[in-house]
């Protein structure tokens with residue numbers, strides 16, 4: 468038989484259990500909301516940023532920066548060579564923005580970094596080292612050439628706002644490949 472005292476005790480226990488249940492539910496709700504917020508923030512193409520293009524890990528440098536930076540790079544590169552007595556004699560007379568040299572360089576770099584294959588459509592396989600065999604390229608010529616190429620890259624980056632990761636990829640390529648063009652020991 469239930470006494471008044473034990474009934475009160477029961478009610479107390481019930482209220483404590485209720486508080487505990489409400490507390491647990493509250494905690495679950497908070498954790499749930501936190502997880503939802505975290506998932507929304509991390510999702511690359513979530514509803515909150517549906518105006519942004521999806522992140523694409525495999526996008527080429529060309530996909531990320533477009534054609535203009537390569538045009539500027541090629542133009543600035545040959546503008547530098549045009550006034551450099553260490554290199555000038557090796558190159559054709561016309562190194563202006565509309566010259567064949569600038570076009571070759573622009574199309575080659577564009578193609579190499581994932582853009583339209585215009586260079587190869589026009590000239591066939593690049594065979595870059597083979598095409599350079601007709602010129603005497605020693606370490607000094609390579610260093611002078613690279614100086615202009617990197618300066619041109621900096622200028623293009625400043626003009627077009629090339630992202631740092633793309634700049635780094637292009638820079639690495641210019642450094643590595645120009646070293647590979649050396650065909651004369653002096």
Ligand code: HEM
Nearest residue numbers: 557558568571572575598602604608609612641644645648
């Ligand atoms: C990343 C390194 C280099 C790249 C991507 C590159 C790219 C090119 C391209 C695409 C051409 C046109 C070839 C053709 O289609 O006929 C070319 C020509 C030429 N390159 Fe390079 N080159 C590099 C390094 C060098 C170096 C280190 C030198 C030495 C100074 C050099 C000197 C020349 C010369 C003299 C020509 C011929 C100029 C002309 O006819 O327009 N290149 N280069």
